[in-house]
Amino acid sequence: MPYVAPVAEQRFVLDHIAGLAEIAAHERFAAASPDTVEAILVGAGEFAEGVFAPLNLPGDRAGATLTAEGVVTPPGFREAWRAYVEGGWNSLAAPAEHGGMGLPFVLAAAVQEDLGSANLAFSLCPMLSTGAVEALARHGTAEQQAAWLPKLVTGEWTGTMNLTEPQAGSDVGALRSTATRLPDGRYAISGTKIFITWGEHDLVDNIVHLVLARTPGAAAGTRGISLFIVPRFNADGAANDAYCSALEHKLGIHASPTCVMHYGEQGACIGEIIGGEGEGMRAMFTMMNVARLNVGLQGVSIAERATQAAVDYAQSRIQSARAGAASREPVAIIGHPDVRRMLLRMKALTQGARALVYFAASQVDRAAAGEAGAKARADLLTPLAKAWGTDIGCEVASLGLQVHGGAGYIEETGAAQYFRDARIAPIYEGTNGIQAADLVTRKLGLEEGATLDRLLAEIAAAAAVAPPLAMLAEAVAKDARWLHGASIDDRLAASYPFLTMLAVATAGMLMARQLSAADGEGPFLAMKRAACRFFLDRIVPEAPGLSAQVSAGAAPLYAVDDEAFRA
């Protein structure tokens, strides 16, 4: 079942949720004319459908492999990457002064969604690369930008993010890689990094690694960390002392090489610092916030693909007559109530997650254009978009597999691949638990709570015209007040259920807005209304029940000691 880019849906959400016209009214995003937006959505859709999507299943089977010559990508990936670069798809949101098109991030997100739906493993490569562009564009010197950005922007080169080490996962501050200043101002880098996505591959001539390391005598924890440009090949063309020793054997995203990277084993790995010593986490966080939204988007991507496949299967698989129907002829299973419930749930969750992620992404553009409050709103929404978006990706992929019945458990149908691929997204770029902790420790207090209060007020206003939201809006507001006065342990114990409630409430508000805007004829609008109603009438009422977990507090979790967990 071929992937079809959901252009009408993306356009609808960009118009009615992201407010793309408002964003394009800013001088900075003048390039985003209606014609350009339409051309990009259609063109990117066709590219994803025609070039990336056909490589998804074979890419999963072949996987990326490590050979004596380095990491080899699956057949067809090199040609597809060349087409991607030549099509200019890598440069959409990059700043015009560095050769990019300067388009809004939220529009680039729609394109990234297509790539992820078509081929999640492949789409990680440009996603990480875009993060490196972002970091260099914001924090690099003019010289560094001139040296590295042009080819990173086009996609002739790619970039990576190097944070994790065996003992430093969620706790980035525990990393031990070192960077020692050389007489010429550059640094000698030494250390091992793990879980480096697209850390080595054969798509391009050069890979620009952004590596976090610690300078001698630096402070403990994250304050002592600096960020370095460590190219595979230096500006003079000499190979750097950096290599990939192994690829991980993963549950999914097999075509994406997840590398163990060694820097400076021969004592000859050279890097340049970005910003000053000790400023690495700040620079990395500018990459990570955008990356977190992009990972939330992966949940949308995989949910969209899984839904399309399930609809396709349910329309073609004939099995059993409708219960109670006059005809005893078997029907396509989409006709059976519980299958239809699963499909509508998939549609509703996917649309809700897309609305939330685009809404968050649009705040990044509004902030860049100087709109007041947008930066804080983006910061508040980012953990919701990342965690809930990726949870939804897993749930929808699992429902999709279930719709397929026995065929879903067989790898040939693809449903199982979506299920496997989706499962990484709640883990990387900060586990969803880390997102929840971020929400309750840093984000609720933004602008002394005003950012949250404004969002809650908008949810309450939406509830006034969409009654099913009312109970949830009240529960979330009450729990937010409770969290405000709670101990750090209680806040953390409550963090995940509270995040889910707030995310569902926000998505519910956005679905209510879409329902209001979805007046008119035709199958797209009919399905939009049905999905919005399903979300409001059936999914929103599931969330208030999480409130019991918020107020239950941390103490019961510690009523048993660690050892009793083995009993």
Next chain:
Amino acid sequence: MPYVAPVAEQRFVLDHIAGLAEIAAHERFAAASPDTVEAILVGAGEFAEGVFAPLNLPGDRAGATLTAEGVVTPPGFREAWRAYVEGGWNSLAAPAEHGGMGLPFVLAAAVQEDLGSANLAFSLCPMLSTGAVEALARHGTAEQQAAWLPKLVTGEWTGTMNLTEPQAGSDVGALRSTATRLPDGRYAISGTKIFITWGEHDLVDNIVHLVLARTPGAAAGTRGISLFIVPRFNADGAANDAYCSALEHKLGIHASPTCVMHYGEQGACIGEIIGGEGEGMRAMFTMMNVARLNVGLQGVSIAERATQAAVDYAQSRIQSARAGAASREPVAIIGHPDVRRMLLRMKALTQGARALVYFAASQVDRAAAGEAGAKARADLLTPLAKAWGTDIGCEVASLGLQVHGGAGYIEETGAAQYFRDARIAPIYEGTNGIQAADLVTRKLGLEEGATLDRLLAEIAAAAAVAPPLAMLAEAVAKDARWLHGASIDDRLAASYPFLTMLAVATAGMLMARQLSAADGEGPFLAMKRAACRFFLDRIVPEAPGLSAQVSAGAAPLYAVDDEAFRA
């Protein structure tokens, strides 16, 4: 992390939920003396830990393979099977008159749980075989029983169930395999079956296939189906015309050969009928009901294993200091509130599902011993145990993967295998959607609703002493009344959310009972109380929100036409 059989927990649930002492008081189950029960729980646990568990990860890697000599199981499986047979583990619940030990099914279920935790793929072989024993013991002639049962009971031979054909999955009545009566009273079998678990393998000398087929001129649908014994080797030792042409490439349970089976391609496949023509579904259903409980049990098995692995990881993985703690030293992640929340949720769900499945299994024994009402209760509980038990298996395996963070996505830790293996259980032995349909179409009306009413009354009584249950008990009772008067479409549209509510309410009742019984010192009872409280205080309150989906009805699902699902 080695598997450790949860003997104390199993013993507790057998005592306080299954009422094993009451069951053993029946003459029929006199063999189940306290000493015997203890010896079996301990011995089976040791066997599962020592023999089946070490083969789990290597079995997943090697998988079952089809060679020119037939299906080859992974290294070590043949020896492990021999040890299993020699230990007498296959014959626990088989009738004494056929060489079995005549022990209660619920005790055999505890053993089956261990085998499934240790090695889910392997455990399918005895599980299916036990079903064949059940069908032959109940419906076979004395001659058939003498010919096939002795070696099936010991495990020297194994049995299979052959229902599914490419066009006949959930709709068994659509099957087309044929059986034509021969002059000697036997039948010539012809047809292709798919998804046949352990349909061919190298563990034993003979495999006894139980095959559903249609006799010439038989009625359409399920009424025209008969059941046949089709041994790989006939009683005279001659090979039957039956072979496996392919194995499926599955998401998980790789060590379990899932076969495409061809019967009678040479026109020489001979079978014997079990019961009369047209009585096949009745015989198959006696196998299937027990098989459905055993599949619900697989959810418990995989949840137990995933929980143990996650606890192990969380106690050994050191990462980050406790937020707000005086010490800045990193701690084992089990110390972090959200990780602890996940682990306790895993414990609570696993214990809740175990209680529900054992409770249902104990009704089978009570029914066999002639207790009034037990048969109907077993029938009502079976779809709950199968569907909710397997949903819990998937949720807990997913949480377990999440606790592992990035390491969980790497196949080496095993967490990913549990996640993959768990996902088959909501599909086979009747998808969970089929279970939900069975609940609302056949089971709610058992004894004119009296079976359900008695269960609801017990839940309400438990709610009186466990207040968090009260809201759910009311919601379930209200929804049950609504369903009673609802159209078939409305009932089916409501079926899945209603099944989940009723299952959580029933498990909640059983957790409340366990909480009352869990007085005393020591880590086991402390964890039992904590898990019961977590279930009642945090999981039960999630369920009433599903009520909105019950009463929302089917009409909104059909407000959009089939084609709009592609829009």
